Ligand SMILES: [Fe+2]
């Protein structure tokens with residue numbers, strides 16, 4: 001289980017709330033795995049994750065554009081990389097062992113999300129906070 005900690009907050013209220021929701025999805029996947037229901041839930045988890053991540057990434061990209069964030073292109077490329085990996089895992093469903101795919105999905109999302117939030121997302125939030133202070 002991945003507990004949401006204050007340290008994962010980037011200081012942007014809406015984005016922190018969206019990240020919290022992503023953590024909740026990830027924890028749901030973890031619960032499914034612990035209860036050995038991952039095979040039957042995997043498709044739904046992937047669909048929910050894909051739908052919410054599309055919403056969240058689009059929201060972040062709009063925000064970064066609105067603030068003329070200089071590292072926008074690199075950030076957008078990271079988002080696209082994540083979506084591509086989710087697509088690859090989605091393609092495995094029905095082809096590979098479902099438990100293996102579920103574990104791969106959980107480990108990938110967990111490490112990607114933590115790294116991305118703590119570095120890339122924290123960086124645009126700091127940029128926006130800086131610009132806000134400067135007026
Ligand atoms: Fe994010």
Ligand SMILES: [Fe+2]
Nearest residue numbers: 060116120121
């Ligand atoms: Fe991001």
